[in-house]
Amino acid sequence: MSKLKVLSFAVSADGFGAGADQSLENPVGVNGTDLMSWFHPTRTFNKHVLGSDSGETGPDDDIARMGFENIGAWILGRNMFGPIRGPWPDDSWKGWWGDNPPYHVPVFVLTNYSRDSFEMEGGTTFHFVTGGIEEALDQAKHAAAGKDVRLGGGVATIRAYLAAGLVDEMHLAFVPALLGHGEALFSGLDLKALGYDMTRSQTTPNAMHLFIGKR
Amino acid sequence: MSKLKVLSFAVSADGFGAGADQSLENPVGVNGTDLMSWFHPTRTFNKHVLGSDSGETGPDDDIARMGFENIGAWILGRNMFGPIRGPWPDDSWKGWWGDNPPYHVPVFVLTNYSRDSFEMEGGTTFHFVTGGIEEALDQAKHAAAGKDVRLGGGVATIRAYLAAGLVDEMHLAFVPALLGHGEALFSGLDLKALGYDMTRSQTTPNAMHLFIGKR
Numbered sequence: 001m002s003k004l005k006v007l008s009f010a011v012s013a014d015g016f017g018a019g020a021d022q023s024l025e026n027p028v029g030v031n032g033t034d035l036m037s038w039f040h041p042t043r044t045f046n047k048h049v050l051g052s053d054s055g056e057t058g059p060d061d062d063i064a065r066m067g068f069e070n071i072g073a074w075i076l077g078r079n080m081f082g083p084i085r086g087p088w089p090d091d092s093w094k095g096w097w098g099d100n101p102p103y104h105v106p107v108f109v110l111t112n113y114s115r116d117s118f119e120m121e122g123g124t125t126f127h128f129v130t131g132g133i134e135e136a137l138d139q140a141k142h143a144a145a146g147k148d149v150r151l152g153g154g155v156a157t158i159r160a161y162l163a164a165g166l167v168d169e170m171h172l173a174f175v176p177a178l179l180g181h182g183e184a185l186f187s188g189l190d191l192k193a194l195g196y197d198m199t200r201s202q203t204t205p206n207a208m209h210l211f212i213g214k215r
Numbered sequence: 216m217s218k219l220k221v222l223s224f225a226v227s228a229d230g231f232g233a234g235a236d237q238s239l240e241n242p243v244g245v246n247g248t249d250l251m252s253w254f255h256p257t258r259t260f261n262k263h264v265l266g267s268d269s270g271e272t273g274p275d276d277d278i279a280r281m282g283f284e285n286i287g288a289w290i291l292g293r294n295m296f297g298p299i300r301g302p303w304p305d306d307s308w309k310g311w312w313g314d315n316p317p318y319h320v321p322v323f324v325l326t327n328y329s330r331d332s333f334e335m336e337g338g339t340t341f342h343f344v345t346g347g348i349e350e351a352l353d354q355a356k357h358a359a360a361g362k363d364v365r366l367g368g369g370v371a372t373i374r375a376y377l378a379a380g381l382v383d384e385m386h387l388a389f390v391p392a393l394l395g396h397g398e399a400l401f402s403g404l405d406l407k408a409l410g411y412d413m414t415r416s417q418t419t420p421n422a423m424h425l426f427i428g429k430r
Contacts, residue, residue: 177413
């Protein structure tokens with residue numbers, strides 16, 4: 001059965017899933033790249049995001065690779081798609097990732113402002129959903145055709161899906177870093193009360209990985 | 216120079232330093248013992264808290280042992296001393312730890328209600344400070360006579376000392392557990408803005424240890 005999964009989502013020790021003040025220069029917010037310290041060295045990051053053959057294998061890479069297995073569609077919040085707020089000024093912004101984004105499947109972007117779908121190289125098509133998180137999930141599951149849907153983020157989007165009890169599984173990578181401020185992933189959310197439990201954990205030199213499932 | 220240190224303080228992945236609803240039966244709050252999963256197996260816990268020779272050596276034990284090195288006094292919040300709230304009904308409550316508490320030095324308990332000091336077996340003397348966190352720190356540093364002061368907790372007490380910029384060093388053990396709700400250690404505190412940085416980190420199979428210092 002198709003599941004909605006948050007995978008390879010990094011959280012700082014003080015609880016932030018993104019830095020503050022996202023901008024064109026800081027896609028993950030100020031100091032947000034500190035969150036990627038476990039992911040950037042992996043072969044999976046190098047292969048899927050940079051298109052290179054370098055990078056390390058090992059437990060972090062094994063876990064990162066799971067983030068791309070059996071994924072038939074993605075859902076992204078609008079801020080994860082880009083730094084633009086409000087109505088689209090034009091169609092020129094096509095994401096942070098260049099001509100060949102690392103998705104290679106349909107990607108559903110949550111937004112309050114409609115925009116036509118468009119296709120990129122490598123099989124990624126961006127669709128824009130104005131009807132809310134449940135409609136985006138319906139469309140993504142339909143597009144995924146039995147495979148899983150990966151909820152990419154950012155923090156506000158994950159919180160919305162968690163609060164609605166729509167996330168089936170999460171893998172969070174807690175990294176040894178302090179951000180001080182930013183977007184807090186758990187603040188005001190009681191994961192246990194929402195029906196979530198830790199199913200497995202694994203520490204590596206770079207992170208404490210938690211695997212969380214819905215009861 | 217004598218420092219104020221938070222040592223071996225455990226935090227759940229979702230950011231709680233204690234469970235909710237502390238009581239005589241749940242000194243660390245409901246499910247709070249989940250926070251001790253890294254500490255309970257160590258030889259240090261067995262030696263210092265249980266008075267036994269069992270327990271495991273290894274990296275967690277090496278780190279736990281630092282929690283008892285060069286400590287000349289402790290500071291505890293009242294809730295860490297006991298489950299009683301409001302005025303002391305009598306002098307019968309002498310802490311959670313039996314006749315020979317694991318401190319063996321003067322312990323300063325923050326409270327709004329004065330009470331006479333008393334001595335336990337093994338060198339632990341409990342003093343009660345009604346003048347606030349700075350007065351407790353002054354008294355503890357004086358008693359420590361050049362050694363460090365360990366700030367034992369709980370969460371509200373650590374937050375008060377952090378907000379005042381009085382903590383010099385922290386070792387936090389992030390454990391792979393979800394509490395759902397409880398006492399959030401960082402909520403609303405910006406450690407970076409308060410002058411704190413991570414100085415070192417170490418993961419073990421049971422925890423992600425962060426060492427934090429004041430700039």
